[in-house]
Amino acid sequence: MSGNLLIAGGRVVDPAQGLDASLDVLIEDGRVARLGEKLRAKNAERLDAKGRIVCPGFIDLHVHLREPGREDKETIATGTRAAAAGGFTAVCAMPNTEPVNDQAGITRAILDKAAAVGVVRVYPIGAITKGSLGEELAEYGDLKDAGCVAVSDDGRPVESARTMRRALEYALAFDLAVIDHCEEPTLSQGASMNEGPVATWLGLRGAPAAGEAVMVERDVLLAELTGGRIHIAHLSAAASADAVRRGKARGIRVTAEVTPHHLFLTDELVRERAYDTSTKMNPPLRAEADRRALIEALLDGTLDCIATDHAPHTQDDKRVEYDQAAFGIVGLETAVPLCLDRLVRPGLVSLPRLVSLLSTRPARLLDLPGGSLAVGAPGDVTLLDLDRRYVVDPDRFETKGRNTPFAGLSLTGRAVATVVAGRVVFRA
Amino acid sequence: MSLFPHRHLLGIEPLAPAEILSILDTAESMKEILDRPIKKVPTLRGKTVVNLFYEASTRTRSSFEVAERVLSADSLSIATATSSTTKGETLLDTAWNLEAMKPDMIIIRHASSGAPHFLAQHCRPSIVNAGDGAHEHPTQALLDALTLRQRKGRLQGLRVAIVGDLLHSRVARSNLWLLTKLGADVILCGPPTLVPPGIEALAPVTHRIDEACEGADAIMMLRVQRERMSGGYFPSSREYHVRFGLTEARVQRAKKDVVVLHPGPMNRGVEIATEVADGPYSVILDQVTNGVAIRMAVLYLLLGGQSEVQA
Numbered sequence: 001m002s003g004n005l006l007i008a009g010g011r012v013v014d015p016a017q018g019l020d021a022s023l024d025v026l027i028e029d030g031r032v033a034r035l036g037e038k039l040r041a042k043n044a045e046r047l048d049a050k051g052r053i054v055c056p057g058f059i060d061l062h063v064h065l066r067e068p069g070r071e072d073k074e075t076i077a078t079g080t081r082a083a084a085a086g087g088f089t090a091v092c093a094m095p096n097t098e099p100v101n102d103q104a105g106i107t108r109a110i111l112d113k114a115a116a117v118g119v120v121r122v123y124p125i126g127a128i129t130k131g132s133l134g135e136e137l138a139e140y141g142d143l144k145d146a147g148c149v150a151v152s153d154d155g156r157p158v159e160s161a162r163t164m165r166r167a168l169e170y171a172l173a174f175d176l177a178v179i180d181h182c183e184e185p186t187l188s189q190g191a192s193m194n195e196g197p198v199a200t201w202l203g204l205r206g207a208p209a210a211g212e213a214v215m216v217e218r219d220v221l222l223a224e225l226t227g228g229r230i231h232i233a234h235l236s237a238a239a240s241a242d243a244v245r246r247g248k249a250r251g252i253r254v255t256a257e258v259t260p261h262h263l264f265l266t267d268e269l270v271r272e273r274a275y276d277t278s279t280k281m282n283p284p285l286r287a288e289a290d291r292r293a294l295i296e297a298l299l300d301g302t303l304d305c306i307a308t309d310h311a312p313h314t315q316d317d318k319r320v321e322y323d324q325a326a327f328g329i330v331g332l333e334t335a336v337p338l339c340l341d342r343l344v345r346p347g348l349v350s351l352p353r354l355v356s357l358l359s360t361r362p363a364r365l366l367d368l369p370g371g372s373l374a375v376g377a378p379g380d381v382t383l384l385d386l387d388r389r390y391v392v393d394p395d396r397f398e399t400k401g402r403n404t405p406f407a408g409l410s411l412t413g414r415a416v417a418t419v420v421a422g423r424v425v426f427r428a
Numbered sequence: 429m430s431l432f433p434h435r436h437l438l439g440i441e442p443l444a445p446a447e448i449l450s451i452l453d454t455a456e457s458m459k460e461i462l463d464r465p466i467k468k469v470p471t472l473r474g475k476t477v478v479n480l481f482y483e484a485s486t487r488t489r490s491s492f493e494v495a496e497r498v499l500s501a502d503s504l505s506i507a508t509a510t511s512s513t514t515k516g517e518t519l520l521d522t523a524w525n526l527e528a529m530k531p532d533m534i535i536i537r538h539a540s541s542g543a544p545h546f547l548a549q550h551c552r553p554s555i556v557n558a559g560d561g562a563h564e565h566p567t568q569a570l571l572d573a574l575t576l577r578q579r580k581g582r583l584q585g586l587r588v589a590i591v592g593d594l595l596h597s598r599v600a601r602s603n604l605w606l607l608t609k610l611g612a613d614v615i616l617c618g619p620p621t622l623v624p625p626g627i628e629a630l631a632p633v634t635h636r637i638d639e640a641c642e643g644a645d646a647i648m649m650l651r652v653q654r655e656r657m658s659g660g661y662f663p664s665s666r667e668y669h670v671r672f673g674l675t676e677a678r679v680q681r682a683k684k685d686v687v688v689l690h691p692g693p694m695n696r697g698v699e700i701a702t703e704v705a706d707g708p709y710s711v712i713l714d715q716v717t718n719g720v721a722i723r724m725a726v727l728y729l730l731l732g733g734q735s736e737v738q739a
Contacts, residue, residue, distance in 0.1 A: 197626025201441070203541035203563030203598060206625075274549070275542030319520055321540035323561070 002030025003422035006041045007381060010049025014056055015356040016372030025054055027379030030421035034375065047424060049383055052416060055355045056373050057089025057120075057380030059362040060332065061179075061257055062154070062233060062307035065091070065122070068109065069098025074312040074400050076110070079332070080119040082310070082399035084426035086332040087415025089380035090121035090370060091310075095132065096155040102127035102138040104146035111147050119425045120418070121380070123149040123368060128167045128178060134159050137170055144174045149366045152179035154233055155282075157215055159185060164219065168228025177229040177255075177366060180219050182240065183283065187211030192323045194267040194284040202271055204322065209290060212283055213239035220247035220254050231365060232256035234309045236283035238293030245302040255365050257307040258294050260338045261329060261405065266291050269405060270322075277318045277325035278405045281311065295348065298357070305361040308335045312401025330401035336382075337390040338406065340413030344386070351386075383417035388428070390414040432729035436548045436555040439564035440605040448606060452574050454725035455718070461498060462720060471732050472501035476531040479505040480522070481558070482538040487692055487716065488558050488567070492535055495723035501731070519543060520550055527551045532731055536560070541598075554730045562596050568691050569602035571722040573610070575715050576646055579687050584611035587683075589640040590631075591617040591674065592650030592699050595624045595661075599691045600650055604630050615640050618650075619672055621661040637672050644682040648689045649674050652699045665698045675701045679709060687711045 007025040012035065014020075024039040025032060060083065066074035076093075083091045093110060095101035101110065107124045114122035126143035130136045132153040140151060151171060158164045158180060167178050188207035193199050195206025216232055220243055223230040235241060235256045247254040261281065266288045270279045279285060297303045311328025318325050339358070343349040349357070359382070363371025370378045392409045394402040418426035431450045440448070461469055477496050481489050489505060496503040506526075519538070526534060533554040536544050541561030548555040559565040577583055588607055594600045594616055604627070607614050614631040616623070617640035623633055634640050641647060652668060662668050669675075679686060688700075688710050696702045704710065 195625060197629060200624035200626045201601065203561045203601060205562075274545045316518075320518055321538070321546060322542045323540045 002379070004028050004041065004044035005047055005379065005419060005422040005424070006039060006044045007047045007049050007054055007383070007419070008039070010052045010054035010383065012054045012373060013352050013355050014373040015352045016056065016360045017374055019373070020352055025373060025381065027419070027422035030379050032373050032375050032377045032379055035373065047417060047419070051385070053351065053384040053386065055382050055384065056359045056371050056377070057418070057420065058087050058336065058358040058382050059090045059368060059370060060088045060308050060310065060335070061092045061305060061362045061366065063091040063093055063310045063332065064096065064312065064328070065093045066097060066312060067113065068106070072314055076113045076122065077117040078398060078400050079310070079312070080114070080122065082330070082332040082397065084119045084418045085398045086334070087336040087382045087384070087418055088120060088332060089382060089418060089420045090123060090368065092123045092125050092149060092366065094152060094154045095125050095127045100127050100132045101125070102130050102132070104139070104142040107143055107146035107148050120420050123147070123366070125149060125179065126151045128153040128158055129163060132156050134163055137167060140171055140174050140176055144176060148176070149368060150177045150179050150231070152181070152233065154179065154181045157181050157183040157185060161218060161222065165222050165226060168222055168226040168230060172226070172228055177231045179231045179233050180215070181233050182212050182215035182219060183207070184211040184214050191284070192280055193270050194286045196267060196287050198267045198271050202275070204270070207284055209237035209239055209286055212237045213243055216240040216243040220244065220252055223247070223254055224250070224252045227253070229253040234259050234262065234283055234307070235303065236262045236286050236290065236294070238290045241293055241297035241302050245297065248302065255304040256302070257305050258298060258303045259307060259309045260331060260335045261285065263291065263294055263298065264338060264342050265405060273405070275322040276405070277320070277322055278329060278403045278407070280322065280325050280327055281309070281329050282327040299349070304365060306335065306339060306357045307362070308332055310399070312399050313403050315402065318403050329403050329405060330397065330399050332399060333397055334392055334404060334406050336384070337411040337414045340384065340386060341411040345412060379419065379422035381419040382415050383419070384413065385416040386413045388412070388414050388416060435730070436544070437566055437726055437730065438544050438548060438555065438557050440566045440569050440602045440609070441564065443609070445609045448570070448573070448609060451570055451722065451725050451729060452577060454729060455570070455574050455721040458724040458728070459718070459721040461724070462717070467498050468500060469498065470500045471728060472496070472499040475501045475533070475731050477501045477503040477533045477535060477727065478526050478531045479503060480526065480534055480536045481505065481507045482536070483508070483559070485537050485559070487719065488537065491716070491719040492558065492723050494720050495727055498720070499724055499727055501727065519546065523547050523551050527553060533727070556726060556730065559598055561598065562601070563598050564602045565598040566602050567719070567722050567726060568599050569606040571715055571719040572603055572648065572689055573606055574718045574722055575689065575711050576687065578714070578718070579711060580645060583607065586612045586645040587615070587643055588612050588646045588648060589615050589617060589644045590648045590650065591637055591640055591672065593622045593652050594618045594627060594650070595622040596653070597650045603648060617672070619662050637674070637678055638681060641678045641681040644686055646687045646689060647674060647679070647682060649700050651691065651693065652695060654695070669698050673699055673701060674704050676703050676707070679704055679707070689715060
């Protein structure tokens with residue numbers, strides 16, 4: 001599937017090399033072969049990048065492709081098409097499929113399917129525990145050999161501190177990061193939104209931010225105890241960011257991701273939209289003070305990367321009473337426009353920094369190929385047009401999911417081409 | 429200009445003070461009909477109302493049904509036990525099926541907060557919230573206000589204590605909105621485990637019932653569901669009664685002409701002592717009569733606002 005491609009005339013932004021310059025990029029046999037001015041190439045397709053930003057392909061560490069088992073919500077084909085349309089050249093697939101990806105055979109089935117129908121690279125994440133039930137550890141050695149890049153029981157917290165301790169220890173043998181969905185379940189039982197004044201007035205049961213932070217604190221301490229590598233999924237609360245910040249300052253191997261919706265929305269939206277279930281996800285949208293703290297944590301490096309927690313659902317799962325609705329929203333096709341419009345345009349985050357948050361850092365966190373356009377790196381490239389208008393229209397999504405709180409929004413900036421291994425897989 | 433420029437009654441929160449007053453005033457004139465020898469007017473003849481009750485309710489449902497009959501509306505009541513939900517039908521499918529029968533109004537009681545808003549977004553008839561989860565119960569707050577206004581002649585400046593399970597109570601929320609919008613001086617009281625965060629933005633909170641009762645013109649007691657004990661919100665109904673229950677001695681701290689309200693059903697010996705419930709300041713049965721008048725007013729304002737009440 002690899003190809004030869006000359007990406008000509010663009011502004012190359014590659015934080016991995018400290019590069020921000022007008023250069024051509026030549027990809028041969030699916031890998032970056034040369035960077036330079038006015039490159040020429042025989043046998044290479046040409047992609048005009050004039051006026052575009054050329055960056056290492058974006059990598060989303062947190063995606064629910066739903067296959068196997070919930071192909072009614074998403075498939076590897078539709079999910080990877082959505083990724084490509086959103087500017088992502090690789091996605092990490094969370095293991096809460098049916099069955100759970102807790103065995104090498106399932107990992108291989110996912111990879112085989114991705115090789116057959118996937119549009120972008122798919123890196124499976126294996127389960128921490130068998131069936132993600134929080135009890136027995138899954139076979140990390142086999143999972144890693146089959147292609148898993150990390151372990152997680154995402155969607156469910158690892159309730160038992162002892163299990164989490166063992167997971168962090170055992171994963172050391174295979175140099176795997178453990179990704180935790182941090183939620184103290186006894187504090188969030190029955191909750192459908194953030195605990196606080198908005199939940200009070202809406203009469204909805206709330207999950208306190210402290211219910212996340214208490215688990216982040218625990219995980220940081222367990223990472224310290226074990227020397228293991230913990231990555232906090234979809235961090236949403238100010239107190240959680242603070243725990244990660246302190247952990248990092250002490251030299252503990254903790255990293256964290258944040259979603260665009262937690263960066264840009266608050267629980268007020270649940271009231272504004274009068275119980276619209278596309279505002280329901282877990283962790284929930286938090287208070288404005290949390291949102292501001294997340295932006296701050298993103299700027300000071302406490303948060304390592306941006307990931308979408310792309311969680312497609314059927315209309316049936318969402319078109320019900322608020323407390324009955326499924327948790328989660330789609331994110332692959334809105335993440336990059338949102339980040340360009342809300343972070344880069346107002347000057348909050350520089351363009352190279354955003355590229356790092358979406359590409360270089362995620363690649364390094366899980367030791368994935370890519371994240372750089374250095375010679376020899378995979379020929380995975382995202383082309384951005386910072387001035388292109390993007391109106392969020394769920395009916396035009398590639399994902400099967402229509403569940404987004406951003407519908408109707410007009411954003412400036414988007415990915416206009418996505419290149420995987422030298423092949424153009426998406427153009428807008 | 430209509431007296432009530434809304435298609436639905438989803439809660440008290442979105443209403444302007446003048447709109448609340450116009451419902452109360454309309455209810456006063458409706459109440460007169462209830463005292464006639466022949467309690468029937470043709471005002472809503474030809475209008476169809478569906479009472480869709482997903483939660484057990486005796487008082488609210490029968491109150492709506494009486495109001496519908498007095499106003500000559502055609503109505504049908506669907507309770508959970510007899511509905512298709514037991515067959516796994518979604519709320520939306522049920523609503524669409526009912527809508528296909530062309531009702532003018534659906535009155536809904538549901539355990540999920542926001543269920544009436546969901547219906548309002550997805551179907552055409554007027555929606556009246558008859559209690560949704562822990563969110564609102566607007567007609568209860570309206571009938572409480574009517575009762576208070578009858579007894580006190582005003583709402584402005586009244587000192588009203590709302591006591592009990594504020595966390596799970598839709599009655600508390602609706603009353604809090606209504607009373608603060610109309611200028612009453614509200615004090616909230618309950619054990620800290622049953623006080624939701626942020627509620628103090630509308631009224632001060634105390635954990636001492638003696639303090640809440642001090643100088644009160646009205647004390648509004650909230651039902652404490654026994655299952656809250658298993659949730660660990662408080663250790664026993666005995667201690668709840670001792671610390672947070674309304675007793676004769678506590679009523680004595682209030683103004684001489686204090687009135688005691690309770691939305692029912694009461695847990696005698698838990699949130700309210702029997703001698704208080706049956707005492708002279710109890711207006712609990714007035715509340716029931718006013719409930720019918722309020723629901724007549726709501727039906728009239730949403731369905732028949734253009735025609736003549738006295739017809």
